[in-house]
Amino acid sequence: MSTDSQRTDPARGPLFTKPFFVLLFLSLAGLFFIGVRFVKGIGAVSNLSDGYPWGIWVAYDVAIGTAVTCGGFAVALLSYLMHRGAYHSLVKSAILTSLFGAFLAASSIVVEIGRPWNAHGFFAPTSWQPNSAFFELTLCAAGYLVAEVIEYLPAIVPMLGRGNPTSLRTLLFNFLKARGMVQVSPESGAVPTWLLRRRINQLLILIALAGIVLPTMHQSALGSLMLIASTKLHPLWHGPFLPLLFLINCIYIGYAIVVFESILASFVQARPFRSAELAAAAALIPWLSGAWLVVRLGDLVNRGQIEAVFHGDFYSVFFLAECFLMTIGSAPLFNRRKRQSPRRLFISASMMLLGGGLYRFNVYLIGFNPGNGWHYFPSFAEVTISAGIVSLEILAYQVLIKLLPPIPAESAGY
Numbered sequence: 090m091s092t093d094s095q096r097t098d099p100a101r102g103p104l105f106t107k108p109f110f111v112l113l114f115l116s117l118a119g120l121f122f123i124g125v126r127f128v129k130g131i132g133a134v135s136n137l138s139d140g141y142p143w144g145i146w147v148a149y150d151v152a153i154g155t156a157v158t159c160g161g162f163a164v165a166l167l168s169y170l171m172h173r174g175a176y177h178s179l180v181k182s183a184i185l186t187s188l189f190g191a192f193l194a195a196s197s198i199v200v201e202i203g204r205p206w207n208a209h210g211f212f213a214p215t216s217w218q219p220n221s222a223f224f225e226l227t228l229c230a231a232g233y234l235v236a237e238v239i240e241y242l243p244a245i246v247p248m249l250g251r252g253n254p255t256s257l258r259t260l261l262f263n264f265l266k267a268r269g270m271v272q273v274s275p276e277s278g279a280v281p282t283w284l285l286r287r288r289i290n291q292l293l294i295l296i297a298l299a300g301i302v303l304p305t306m307h308q309s310a311l312g313s314l315m316l317i318a319s320t321k322l323h324p325l326w327h328g329p330f331l332p333l334l335f336l337i338n339c340i341y342i343g344y345a346i347v348v349f350e351s352i353l354a355s356f357v358q359a360r361p362f363r364s365a366e367l368a369a370a371a372a373l374i375p376w377l378s379g380a381w382l383v384v385r386l387g388d389l390v391n392r393g394q395i396e397a398v399f400h401g402d403f404y405s406v407f408f409l410a411e412c413f414l415m416t417i418g419s420a421p422l423f424n425r426r427k428r429q430s431p432r433r434l435f436i437s438a439s440m441m442l443l444g445g446g447l448y449r450f451n452v453y454l455i456g457f458n459p460g461n462g463w464h465y466f467p468s469f470a471e472v473t474i475s476a477g478i479v480s481l482e483i484l485a486y487q488v489l490i491k492l493l494p495p496i497p498a499e500s501a502g503y
Contacts, residue, residue, distance in 0.1 A: 104488065112484040119477010122470040123200055131203055134470035140463025143201065145471050148454035150197030150478060152311060153446045155230060156342040157190035158237075159304050160350070163343030164370070182354065183347045184237055185489065189482040190346075191234040196478050198227075222313040229307035308339040315452055323456035325397050325408045328388045331452070334381060338445050341377040341419075344370045345441035352435045368428040374441060375419040382412065407447070407455050414444030 126134045137144050164183040202208055210216040211227065218224050312335035315322055328334075348367050355362050389395045398405055418440025427433045454465075467475075 109484065109487065112480040112487075115473075115480035116477050116484055119474045119480065122474050122477070125470070126200060126474070127205070131201075134468065134474065136465055136468045136471065138463065138465070140459035141457075141465035142203075144454065144465055145467040145475055146197045146201040148450050150475055151194045151201075152449040152453045154190050154194040154197065155307065155311065156339045156445065156449060157346050158187040158194065158233065159308065159339040159343035160184075160186045160190070160346045163340050164347055182351055183343075185486065186346060186350050188234075188237045189486055191230065191237055193478055193482050194230060195234060197475070200474060200478075222310045222316075226307045226310040226314065229304070229310065233304055233307065304339065305336060309333070309336045311335050311449075312452075318457065321457055321459050322452070323404050323458065324392065324394045325389070325404055326452045326456040328392060330384055330388045334384060335449070337377055337381045337384070338448060341374050341381070341441060342445040344374050344377075345418075345438040345445065348434050348438040349442060352431050352438070355431075362431040364429055364431060367431075367434055368425075371422050371428050371434055371437065372425075374437070375422045378415050378419040378441065382415070385412075404456060407451050411444050411447040411451060414440050414447060416444075418444055 122134050131137065135144065135146075160183040199205065199208070309332035312331035312333070315327065316329070316331055319327055348371055351363060351367055354360070386395070389398065398408055418437045421427045421433060422437050427437075
């Protein structure tokens with residue numbers, strides 16, 4: 090990772106732009122209502138109830154947000170396992186995107202918890218419930234977040250206070266030196282950053298493995314959570330293959346978000362598009378979405394629910410919408426020539442994100458009906474909190490790519 094071929098340069102352009110201040114305003118508005126939520130209670134800012142114990146925070150921020158985190162997971166499969174690092178240039182940006190998606194989901198869970206003062210129980214093994222799908226989901230998601238942070242450390246080490254004897258970089262080096270893990274460079278008394286990087290890189294193979302295993306578990310757990318809602322989830326979405334469908338769904342969403350983010354970042358920063366690597370990642374999307382549709386429709390046929398697709402009611406419209414978006418998004422990617430076009434790749438990735446995200450939104454909210462007398466529509470504060478958290482993530486991403494750019498330099502030889 091420390092080779093010249095993987096060198097990165099700062100993003101161009103000023104930091105304080107109009108989009109920066111718009112995102113800052115939305116972030117502050119979201120933080121304000123989060124403050125109201127913790128001071129006055131969850132009922133002061135949300136329309137949640139006993140019938141609808143979760144709403145847009147879980148359906149969008151958690152269910153869809155955790156799918157976005159699988160960009161790093163999907164690229165790790167492509168880079169480390171399938172092609173032995175041939176597509177490593179995509180890894181850093183994918184990890185950064187995954188890192189922010191994980192923080193989005195974690196932040197939303199903290200806001201959504203009805204009794205946040207009891208959250209400390211998660212850290213007490215005596216309070217654990219291994220038979221709970223939600224416990225598995227939370228444990229694996231937290232582990233994945235830690236793995237993403239560690240995996241991004243090689244990009245942060247060079248920035249930890251160059252030349253400052255009290256910097257975090259110096260303190261970290263002294264800690265490792267005291268334990269005989271590194272030695273002072275004989276050429277100078279400066280802190281040899283490459284030694285820290287080497288020690289971190291030695292851990293990356295284990296971290297990469299954890300980054301592959303943990304999402305597999307927590308994404309399938311997201312589907313398992315809704316298996317118990319057999320009487321409340323519409324038959325178009327409830328079925329025994331929910332864990333498998335959520336797992337496949339997160340992988341093609343992962344590739345789609347990497348393509349989307351990479352093309353958008355390259356366009357904004359006036360960098361060359363990484364067409365070859367993106368085309369390779371995009372080539373897997375139609376096969377994955379095709380497999381997902383086969384399992385999805387096959388399950389409906391097996392359960393005798395295929396007729397519900399054509400009822401023309403509220404539920405069938407949303408079902409057809411998700412299938413339509415994924416079909417028009419993935420079908421062009423079978424064509425090799427179209428995969429070489431950044432414009433077509435961007436459109437297809439956008440459609441896949443909308444369709445794949447809509448499926449998860451449908452499972453957790455649209456298709457969920459707790460019975461007569463219960464109704465839910467997100468309040469203004471709920472929407473503002475969601476928009477604020479997302480804006481804060483994008484704002485932090487903008488700042489980081491100015492300081493710790495995730496895109497390899499133009500002269501890196503790619």
